[in-house]
Amino acid sequence: MKKVAAGVAASHLATARAGQRILRDGGTAADAAVAAVLACCAAETIYTGLGGGGFATYFDAATGEVTCLDFFVSVPGTDGDCEPGPMVAVDVFFGGMPQVYSIGGASVAVPGVPAGCGEVHRRWGRLPWAEVVAPAVELARDGVPVPAAHARTLDSCAPALAWGEGAAVYTPNGRQLKGGDLLFHDGLGTAMARLAEAGPQIFYTGDYAEIMVDTVRAAGGCLGPRDLADYRVLETPVDHAMMAGHRVLARHDMNRTVDTIAGLPDDLSRPGRAVGVASALRDQGRQKIGDTTNVSVVDADGNACVITTTLGLGAGVWLPGLGINLNSMLGEGELVTDDMQPGKRMSSNMCPLVVIDPEGHLAVAAGSAGASRIRTALVDTLLGVLADGLEMGEAIGRPRFHVVDDTVHVEPGYPRDELGALAAAGWQIKQWPGLNHYFGGVTAVGQAGAAGDPRRGGVGLLL
Numbered sequence: 027m028k029k030v031a032a033g034v035a036a037s038h039l040a041t042a043r044a045g046q047r048i049l050r051d052g053g054t055a056a057d058a059a060v061a062a063v064l065a066c067c068a069a070e071t072i073y074t075g076l077g078g079g080g081f082a083t084y085f086d087a088a089t090g091e092v093t094c095l096d097f098f099v100s101v102p103g104t105d106g107d108c109e110p111g112p113m114v115a116v117d118v119f120f121g122g123m124p125q126v127y128s129i130g131g132a133s134v135a136v137p138g139v140p141a142g143c144g145e146v147h148r149r150w151g152r153l154p155w156a157e158v159v160a161p162a163v164e165l166a167r168d169g170v171p172v173p174a175a176h177a178r179t180l181d182s183c184a185p186a187l188a189w190g191e192g193a194a195v196y197t198p199n200g201r202q203l204k205g206g207d208l209l210f211h212d213g214l215g216t217a218m219a220r221l222a223e224a225g226p227q228i229f230y231t232g233d234y235a236e237i238m239v240d241t242v243r244a245a246g247g248c249l250g251p252r253d254l255a256d257y258r259v260l261e262t263p264v265d266h267a268m269m270a271g272h273r274v275l276a277r278h279d280m281n282r283t284v285d286t287i288a289g290l291p292d293d294l295s296r297p298g299r300a301v302g303v304a305s306a307l308r309d310q311g312r313q314k315i316g317d318t319t320n321v322s323v324v325d326a327d328g329n330a331c332v333i334t335t336t337l338g339l340g341a342g343v344w345l346p347g348l349g350i351n352l353n354s355m356l357g358e359g360e361l362v363t364d365d366m367q368p369g370k371r372m373s374s375n376m377c378p379l380v381v382i383d384p385e386g387h388l389a390v391a392a393g394s395a396g397a398s399r400i401r402t403a404l405v406d407t408l409l410g411v412l413a414d415g416l417e418m419g420e421a422i423g424r425p426r427f428h429v430v431d432d433t434v435h436v437e438p439g440y441p442r443d444e445l446g447a448l449a450a451a452g453w454q455i456k457q458w459p460g461l462n463h464y465f466g467g468v469t470a471v472g473q474a475g476a477a478g479d480p481r482r483g484g485v486g487l488l489l
Contacts, residue, residue, distance in 0.1 A: 097142025111246025131245025174205030211349030403466025
């Protein structure tokens, strides 16, 4: 059994360094993961932010217990005194095809990131809250260079991100941010410093709650004081399935990742598995892009904390003077279900997970960005590590395929014999021109090392 080295994997070097710093200062995996998530809210605002929501999976090495927390967004309207205005439709071009999203005040759901970070820290943290938030405060005050991979995502998402007040952030002086440019949010340093000082409740019952309600209402949304004051982080059931003798544990997500793993063929050897894997992955044609990011952390005691967060595309509704964009989840078509009532938690494809080896030790802590491709990215990465014996970076960086109905979307370099077997079995093959952020963004730490996804500028840092 190979022990997992302490480390952090994230989709930005600054994010990973924030988590690594907290590990070096004696923090737990939870401390470091929270620090990294809050760093994301300054460094990765193309993907996430304090106005978003997410999920956390925690592995306690001493007890072997796995806990999943839901701090995703909730449907507003419990105050009962509001009729939402119209949303703003935006076209986002992805893979050459337009995807219609809706943003604006009516798309804003109750955010969960501050509460979720606070709850993860309360349960499993060791360092003082202010010390955990400190790296994010510094990043927010100074600004952070944009990785080239993030700039490519911005190319697709600019119609939403650079809408309204976002224009000054993402297209300063009329020029869209490119790789190496400084991402800076005026006022976010102040907001992060107040979060460090006052704690997460400032967003739910404190002065930022009032600002949030007033801002969303003015933009035509229905967020109210009761929506925020009643918001709670939920503990959710943990699903499990076997892969290559290892136990995979995670929440039950909208895309049924754990169920998909349970449905994989018994023989996972290549090339024979391709058709069975594609059949297990067959989904219902969802192809939304999604702004999401993930951090995965393991500490020196072997505890693991994986947190995935998102803004959707961002509503384009900014808290005045605080540099915080709010989520657009009510405008994400694939997340809108028939049973949405005020106060109800929305559904999500996010699936932070841990893998336990046959001896009961941690093998992998991983999560991914990518909306409906999260499941694809995680399954392929786990197959690479657990079935194919690859190092983490190789497993994450190799070409993937994603199934939509009867079409296999595939990155260049995928094995020709497997594509031939898929075609012979009746699958349509759509070749993409290069590795693309469409295919997800895995970050993982495990026995096979630590790595982030090159599709999203990811990095893995060991302690």
